[in-house]
Amino acid sequence: MPDQSHRRLTRRSFLKAACAGTALAAAAGQTKVLSGLVAEAGAAAAPWQSKFSACDMCFNRCGLIARVENGVVTKLDPNPKFLKSRGMLCAKGNAGIAQLYDPNRLKYPLKRVGARGEGKWQRIGWDEALDLAASKMKEIGEKHTRCGMWFTAGSDLQSQFVTRFAEVYGSFNVTSHESLCLLSNNRAFLDTFGEVPFADVLNSKYILMAGANRFEALVTPDSIDLMTAMREKGAKLVVLDPRYTKTAALADEWYPIRPGTDMAFMLALSHVIITENLYDAAWVAEKTSGLEELAAHVARYNPEWAEAECGVPAADIRRIARELAAAAPEAMVYPGRRSSDYENSTQIRRSFAIVNALLANWDRPGGLLGAREVGLKKPGYDAPWYDDNPPERADAGRAPMMFEEDGSYVLMREAVLSGEPYPVKGWFVFKTNPMQTAPDQGKTRRMIDTLDFMVVVDITMSDTAYLADLILPAPSYLERCDPATALQGSSACACVVQRDPVVPALFESRPVFDILKGLAGRLDLAEFFDFDIETYRAQQLAGLTGAKEALEQDGVYYNPSKVYGIYEGRIYKTLSQRIELFNKRYDQMGLDPLPVYSPPKKGPDKALRLVVGRSAIHTQSSTQDNALLNELEPTNALWLNPADAAGLNVADGEAVEVASSAGKGRLPARVTPDVPPGLVYMATGFGSISPTLTHIHGNGCSIASLLADGYDAISGNAALHETFVTVTRSAS
Amino acid sequence: MRKNLVAMLTLALMVLAVVGLALAEGNGNARKGKYLYRKSCRGCHAAGGAASDLSPNSHTQAEWKKLFAGWESIKCANEWKALSDEERNDIFTYLHDFAADSPSPAKCS
Numbered sequence: 085m086p087d088q089s090h091r092r093l094t095r096r097s098f099l100k101a102a103c104a105g106t107a108l109a110a111a112a113g114q115t116k117v118l119s120g121l122v123a124e125a126g127a128a129a130a131p132w133q134s135k136f137s138a139c140d141m142c143f144n145r146c147g148l149i150a151r152v153e154n155g156v157v158t159k160l161d162p163n164p165k166f167l168k169s170r171g172m173l174c175a176k177g178n179a180g181i182a183q184l185y186d187p188n189r190l191k192y193p194l195k196r197v198g199a200r201g202e203g204k205w206q207r208i209g210w211d212e213a214l215d216l217a218a219s220k221m222k223e224i225g226e227k228h229t230r231c232g233m234w235f236t237a238g239s240d241l242q243s244q245f246v247t248r249f250a251e252v253y254g255s256f257n258v259t260s261h262e263s264l265c266l267l268s269n270n271r272a273f274l275d276t277f278g279e280v281p282f283a284d285v286l287n288s289k290y291i292l293m294a295g296a297n298r299f300e301a302l303v304t305p306d307s308i309d310l311m312t313a314m315r316e317k318g319a320k321l322v323v324l325d326p327r328y329t330k331t332a333a334l335a336d337e338w339y340p341i342r343p344g345t346d347m348a349f350m351l352a353l354s355h356v357i358i359t360e361n362l363y364d365a366a367w368v369a370e371k372t373s374g375l376e377e378l379a380a381h382v383a384r385y386n387p388e389w390a391e392a393e394c395g396v397p398a399a400d401i402r403r404i405a406r407e408l409a410a411a412a413p414e415a416m417v418y419p420g421r422r423s424s425d426y427e428n429s430t431q432i433r434r435s436f437a438i439v440n441a442l443l444a445n446w447d448r449p450g451g452l453l454g455a456r457e458v459g460l461k462k463p464g465y466d467a468p469w470y471d472d473n474p475p476e477r478a479d480a481g482r483a484p485m486m487f488e489e490d491g492s493y494v495l496m497r498e499a500v501l502s503g504e505p506y507p508v509k510g511w512f513v514f515k516t517n518p519m520q521t522a523p524d525q526g527k528t529r530r531m532i533d534t535l536d537f538m539v540v541v542d543i544t545m546s547d548t549a550y551l552a553d554l555i556l557p558a559p560s561y562l563e564r565c566d567p568a569t570a571l572q573g574s575s576a577c578a579c580v581v582q583r584d585p586v587v588p589a590l591f592e593s594r595p596v597f598d599i600l601k602g603l604a605g606r607l608d609l610a611e612f613f614d615f616d617i618e619t620y621r622a623q624q625l626a627g628l629t630g631a632k633e634a635l636e637q638d639g640v641y642y643n644p645s646k647v648y649g650i651y652e653g654r655i656y657k658t659l660s661q662r663i664e665l666f667n668k669r670y671d672q673m674g675l676d677p678l679p680v681y682s683p684p685k686k687g688p689d690k691a692l693r694l695v696v697g698r699s700a701i702h703t704q705s706s707t708q709d710n711a712l713l714n715e716l717e718p719t720n721a722l723w724l725n726p727a728d729a730a731g732l733n734v735a736d737g738e739a740v741e742v743a744s745s746a747g748k749g750r751l752p753a754r755v756t757p758d759v760p761p762g763l764v765y766m767a768t769g770f771g772s773i774s775p776t777l778t779h780i781h782g783n784g785c786s787i788a789s790l791l792a793d794g795y796d797a798i799s800g801n802a803a804l805h806e807t808f809v810t811v812t813r814s815a816s
Numbered sequence: 817m818r819k820n821l822v823a824m825l826t827l828a829l830m831v832l833a834v835v836g837l838a839l840a841e842g843n844g845n846a847r848k849g850k851y852l853y854r855k856s857c858r859g860c861h862a863a864g865g866a867a868s869d870l871s872p873n874s875h876t877q878a879e880w881k882k883l884f885a886g887w888e889s890i891k892c893a894n895e896w897k898a899l900s901d902e903e904r905n906d907i908f909t910y911l912h913d914f915a916a917d918s919p920s921p922a923k924c925s
Contacts, residue, residue, distance in 0.1 A: 256847065274919075275919070278917065461863075464854075464858070464862070466851075466854045466855065466858070467851065467854070468851075469848060469851040475845065475847075485919055487920055488920050489920070655876070655916075655917075657876075657916045657917045658917055659877075659917055661876070661917065669919065
């Protein structure tokens, strides 16, 4: 239940509580709240309206049509003309209405008045809120240089304005969510092919998927295309995953590979393809560099050796290599997305990329594709220079190939905690929730305690917002005018979408663009935000003939740009200007130029490895409190193999205590053969500390409280699967 | 006198070699270089500008090295002369470090 101080401040919460004394009566309360809100917002003139938008319930941005009835959004339908999602909208997308009309939403600016984490807030007006934030930023900038402010933005169409603000304010310290997700995978493919590819799943005949769970962790168009390719075009899917996911269940073959040994499997594939001359020699000679070094390197990595490491029979590895090569170039090792798993994850993913290079599938149907031309322009600006700033980002120098634009959350947190190389004392957070998505929640909390000022802009009071000094309410995507964005849809499309408000913004919520504009005005930076989103969009779309009209008529603009063969006559963006099997830059930097296998670390005696994964119902930690989605997946449990459960004397459904080097938690056990002995799994985003998230406060266990804070040595991406836990039967 | 001249010439050659090395290796301040590039170059080198639309991504690292090694002979050498060696090196470092074949050529979303 929400704490008393917050409830006192939220009129709608009061209305809801008055209407719905029990959880059972919440639906009736919601109706009352809704009718009140619409009266405030002003009902639309026409009884029915249909408006285009692009979903924001995850990062895919599926095109949709909102049906608005008397000013209320009553249904969200997929936009049938939106090819990237193949005209579909998932459960999360459908639940967008529950995000818009969520009674647990933030409603007005809140200033912390009690101790941090005590949950005592004071409602304040926007002027006071912006004055407070601006004065704190000014103070921190003067005391610690402008790099004393850290900016973190989640995946959002307006996040680019947070980056812009940080730069003109003068801070180098910007981190995105991506260093908790896919950066090491991007690093590996970029350092092999010169860019991060898109998989042409639809036209592939043979797909090897290692770790990716595409039938639950939805990526468009890949998830839909994978099913079409398998069911309608006869493509073969082979899955490597210790966990029996829904993707594993639907695959032609599934191998419960030992966790952390994917590289052994991939090196053995390269071994077979090279030693049996199964590759297109002319293509490889023309496009790649380093075959000789690779051949010498993988000579020792035969399938028999790999079987001993990864547990997949050598005969199957050899057969899969031959089958992949036979189907090539319409075959692939699926690149995957989240790779925040091991401390050598860039090198693991390099071994994926190298097999793809040997399959000669780059830039060809059924293989891996480069980004297509979309043609959206990026309006420029001339940021000022501050001579007193330190030379580098605070997280610099700790991972040799970190991405400048994304940084590393884990390393930045170390820098803030240590005060080295310089103090970082302010944190601006927009729509991301590191308290639930980053490893070692306790450490994040300790880091926050060292800050002088923290402001969070979000739709609900996330666990991160709950610890802030100032919370600013943001509208949901259905209430916003957003810049245009370019989307890559593999062979399906290269397109542009944008958003206009489907309904007016509720409560006193304001988009982060307006907030940043307000802050810029108070910090003598108004000239860098002297535009509105409509003007900005016009600049983005300049030169794209017919784009504006297409967006109005169809809700999406397609650039009919070339799909395949875009590298004809073009260099690969690597040092050798070819696809680098052997990475020259790594060699120059003293890093392994070819992936060298080392067995995964072993945990302490009786410890179990904890791994992270996704379901099709929730996105990171942002949807667990959504009323509709919570009905489908209301809590989390610890997946425990029956053999481990028997050894621990734990029965299915019984509560267990879980402890790691980072912290501990309590949740029910789900005894299941879907995880192998020695490995446990739990869903992300539960066990919230924020009392206003009424569906998940104190419900289940936060995986962030258990995950250890390792990181990939090359990219600085988090290494979440290097976590070992002990499990005991709960005493109570 | 002759001895002094030789010494001076030797010193000048050494300085040139060091500057050349510095330019070849970068090691300037890429962030400052980005600011200086926007301030000094984007006035012309932009879409619809008087010169070609340029960004770090327009060339490879090797191409930027070559271009800067012979900067005195490029069209806008007069404008470049107005910059200090340090400023030119900062601009070079920015363009080189974010070149098409650099480790960070583009955002990776």
